[in-house]
Amino acid sequence: xxxxxxxxxxxxxxxxxxxxxxxxxxxxxxxxxxxxxxxxxxxxxxxxxxxxxxxxxxxxxxxxxxxxxxxxxxxxxxxxxxxxxxxxxxxxxxxxxxxxxxxxxxxxxxxxxxxxxxxxxxxxxxxxxxxxxxxxxxxxxxxxxxxxxxxxxxxxxxxxxxxxxxxxxxxxxxxxxxxxxxxxxxxxxxxxxxxxxxxxxxxxxxxxxxxxxxxxxxxxxxxxxxxxxxxxxxxxxxxxxxxxxxxxxxxxxxxxxxxxxxxxxxxxxxxxxxxxxxxxxxxxxxxxxxxxxxxxxxxxxxxxxxxxxxxxxxxxxxxxxxxxxxxxxxxxxxxxxxxxxxxxxxxxxxxxxxxxxxxxxxxxxxxxxxxxxxxxxxxxxxxxxxxxxxxxxxxxxxxxxxxxxxxxxxxxxxxxxxxxxxxxxxxxxxxxxxxxxxxxxxxxxxxxx
Ligand code: GLY
Ligand code: MN
Ligand code: MN
Numbered sequence: 244x245x246x247x248x249x250x251x252x253x254x255x256x257x258x259x260x261x262x263x264x265x266x267x268x269x270x271x272x273x274x275x276x277x278x279x280x281x282x283x284x285x286x287x288x289x290x291x292x293x294x295x296x297x298x299x300x301x302x303x304x305x306x307x308x309x310x311x312x313x314x315x316x317x318x319x320x321x322x323x324x325x326x327x328x329x330x331x332x333x334x335x336x337x338x339x340x341x342x343x344x345x346x347x348x349x350x351x352x353x354x355x356x357x358x359x360x361x362x363x364x365x366x367x368x369x370x371x372x373x374x375x376x377x378x379x380x381x382x383x384x385x386x387x388x389x390x391x392x393x394x395x396x397x398x399x400x401x402x403x404x405x406x407x408x409x410x411x412x413x414x415x416x417x418x419x420x421x422x423x424x425x426x427x428x429x430x431x432x433x434x435x436x437x438x439x440x441x442x443x444x445x446x447x448x449x450x451x452x453x454x455x456x457x458x459x460x461x462x463x464x465x466x467x468x469x470x471x472x473x474x475x476x477x478x479x480x481x482x483x484x485x486x487x488x489x490x491x492x493x494x495x496x497x498x499x500x501x502x503x504x505x506x507x508x509x510x511x512x513x514x515x516x517x518x519x520x521x522x523x524x525x526x527x528x529x530x531x532x533x534x535x536x537x538x539x540x541x542x543x544x545x546x547x548x549x550x551x552x553x554x555x556x557x558x559x560x561x562x563x564x565x566x567x568x569x570x571x572x573x574x575x576x577x578x579x580x581x582x583x584x585x586x587x588x589x590x591x592x593x594x595x596x597x598x599x600x601x602x603x604x605x606x607x608x609x610x611x612x613x614x615x616x617x618x619x620x621x622x623x624x625x626x627x628x629x630x631x632x633x634x635x636x637x638x639x640x641x642x643x644x645x646x647x648x649x650x651x652x653x654x655x656x657x658x659x660x661x662x663x664x665x666x667x668x669x670x671x672x673x674x675x676x677x678x679x680x681x682x683x684x685x686x687x688x689x690x691x692x
Contacts, residue, residue, distance in 0.1 A: 249476070249517075250435035257432050258307045259356035261425065262327055265305065266319040268421055269381060276379030278317040278418055279370075281390045285311045295478075300610035301383065301422050303519050308355050310345060312363045316373055326358050330369075333362045370397050375409045381418035419615070426609055427616035428633035433520065433609065434666060437635055440477060440517035441664050441675035444524045447471035448511060448679040451485075452689040457505035457531045461485040464511065465499050472515040480521035481612045483513035487530065491658025492643040494602060505531045508538055510658050514612065521612040523637050524676050525662035528686045537653035539683065541642050544576035545659045546681065548640040552604055556638070556665060556672050561627035562618055569604035569640040570596065577642075582650065599644055605637040608664055634667045635675070 269276045283299040296311055306315055308329065316328040334347035348360035361369060374380060374397060382394060401411040429437065451467040465485045472478055482497040490496045491510035503509060507530050514522040527542065529535070534542055551572045552565040571587070574596040578585040583595045590596055607614035614635075619625050641660030644650060661681055666673040680686055 250439050256356050257430070258305060259327065261430075262305050262315075262317055263325060264425065265418075265421065266317055266325045267323075268425075269379065270319050270323050272421075273379035273381075273414060273416075275319045275321045275323075275377070276381055276412070276414075277373055277377040278315065279373075279380065279382040279394075280305060280315040280317075280418060281383070281387060282308070282311060282313045284387065284389070298519070299386075300519070300615070301419060301426075304422065304426060304610060306355055308346070308351065314363065314366055316369075318373070318377070321378075327356070328373075329355060329357045329360045330363045330366045331360065333364070367393075371401060374398075374411065375401060377412045379414040379416060380412040381416045381421070383419055384415075384417050386419075423615040423617060426614065427607065427628075428631060429609060429635055429666070430633070434633070434635075436518050436520040437522065437609070437664070437666070438675055440480075440515055440520050440522040441524075442678060443472060443475045443477050443517060444514045444522040445676050445678035446475075447513065447515065448524055448526050449689065451511055451513075452526065452528055452680075452686070453692075455503065455509055455528075455530050455690070457503060457507075459503050459530075461487055461490070461499040461501050461503060461509075464503075464509065465513075468511065468513045475515070475517070477515035477517040480514045480516035480523065484510065484525075485513070486510045486658065489646065489656040489658075491527065491660075492645050492656065493658075494643070503530050506535065508657060508659065510660055512660065512662065514664075516612075519610055521608055521610070521614070522664055522676065523608055523612050523639075523662060524664070524679050525639060525641075525660040526679055526681060526686075527659045527661065528690050530690065533687050533691065534683065535653065537651075538657055538659075540580055541644070541654070541657050541659050542683065544573065544580070545640050545642050545661050546683075547576070548572040549638055549661050549663070552638045552640060553665070553672060553674070556630060556636075556667065558630055558632055558667060558669060558671075560630050562630065562636075563627040565638060566604040570600070573600045573640060573642060580654075582644070582654070599642050600640070601643075602639075602641065604640055608635045608637050630667045632667050632669045636665055636667075638663055638665055 280302050282302040286294045288294045313331040318326045332345050352360045398411050447468045450471050451464050454467045455464045465483050485499045486496040487503040487509045488507040509530050510527045512525040514524050548569045551568045555565040555568040574590045575587050577583045607616040639662035643658040644654045646655035664675040
């Protein structure tokens, strides 16, 4: 198989462009202000061993700066003049021998397009001057308790100086609200990275489908997915679900310990993250055999629901529309298969279908697998967000039938989900993950060859 080619992404200036757009919005709304954005802290796994480090997504979106212990300070004055400042770790030859390279404030300004850079050790000393007399402070609140304390202490200290004519910002806003709106529309760099992440994940699913055979353990299939991700410099975007037979009916099953039997359905929900951008694919297939008649009935129902969802996606459509479509198609199918009672409108109204389909049909996708972004238009406008070109979302209908006494045995332990990643374009949609096969014939060919 041809290997996915990594996209060419320009240097730190596209992050600067996002910072400028953020500041412009702040100028329009607040007449200027200060943004303070910390990155994620490192986390201990045990004793002196850390979890692999991942920068905070909003921080990454605005800077591309990969190291912990860093804070962005962005200002915009009433005339619209901006300053981009980064606080980061200093170079440290001793620590760099143990832990690896540090960019340091010297090189960071050019590499990441900042006007000024300072050692992180200077942050507390510089914050009062940065915050003083700003009309608005925009910072995440309730994200990191240490950062909340830093801001509380800072504002408290500034208030004690009010008599000397300095005022703390009258308006304090969580910066994530405006950033969420920006992150909902992916720019060209983001789309290129997401396309690449999607291509890697599709290849990983093909590899795992070819590998999975009766007698394998679920974790061995997971290892195949992981192999393909890592061979492309990517990592898992979320813990992979590799769920055979009854495990496929557990939506967030991640133990992946069971031995797979011939004819079991195997549900794999696995996607990689490439340069911090996620993909999210689910495929379901029979191991070592063709689909049984009942497995095929459910599989084709879910596939039909997904196709109907795609038809409901276009610019201007409300986000909810494809979710309603998924519920309608799946519910009619359950009635036809005598899993639930009709008529359709009653089943939809009473929610009887939720016994077999209990989740949403999709979510925003981007830096986070369940990405930032509103599903409704606003605090005072509860109508659904309308789709726009540049938005990326998943489409993931499913059907999960447990081995209950009132269900015919042929349907027991059938759990099917089919999930793809979709970019809304100006004319309709672009399915980023279509290289992962899902037609019955293609899937059976891969699983039995
Ligand atoms: N993989 C997480 C989800 O599908 O939402
Ligand atoms: Mn998903
Ligand atoms: Mn998923």
